[in-house]
Amino acid sequence: MSEWIDIGSIDAIPRRGARCVNTPSGKIAVFRTQEDQIFAMDNQCPHKGGPLNEGIVHGASVTCPLHNWVFDLATGVAQGADSGHVQTYPVTLVDGRILMTIDQALAAAE
Template sequence: MSDWIDIGALDDIPQRGARLVKTQLGCVAVFRTAEDRVFAMDDTCPHKKGPLSEGIVHGESVTCPLHNWVFDMNTGQAQGADEGQVATYDIDVRDGRILLDVNRLSARSAA
């Protein structure tokens, strides 16, 4: 079962852009694609700790601004020759509002 928190309006994030959501458990990058799909994942690249929320969104991937690692926003998995992964979080868009699943976010601190 999911508990959702409202983190803002879809229109607050430009297409092919991102928004940083600060939580008590760390920062989450929320991305909007050109097709208005929305994804959420940890903001920190595992390579050099680059802020993914400042990366380039292309298709359903984001490129880290520091060293060009590319992550699939569906899975958080690095693509190509790069090895690494970031946690992803469930998102729902209802009536133009973006909702983040807090249960999944809380689970990362339990490990």
């Protein structure tokens, strides 16, 4: 059974923006699309370590601010790159609050 934690209000993240959450396994970027969809993934680009929370959110993707790798927010897979994948995490919205399951984040820290 997953444990869900409240990580904040959707209003704390601008549309087409992101915020970071610190976890035992590192920083997780939480993204909000123009359509108010919420996604979460590791904040570090596997290419050169770019901070994905500082990238450009477009549609359901984010572009790394360092070298323009584009990641699908739902799957974490880099689009058009030789290889690349970022761990994603389940999130949900309940009454305007963002909830994230911490199971995967804790498992990654072990």
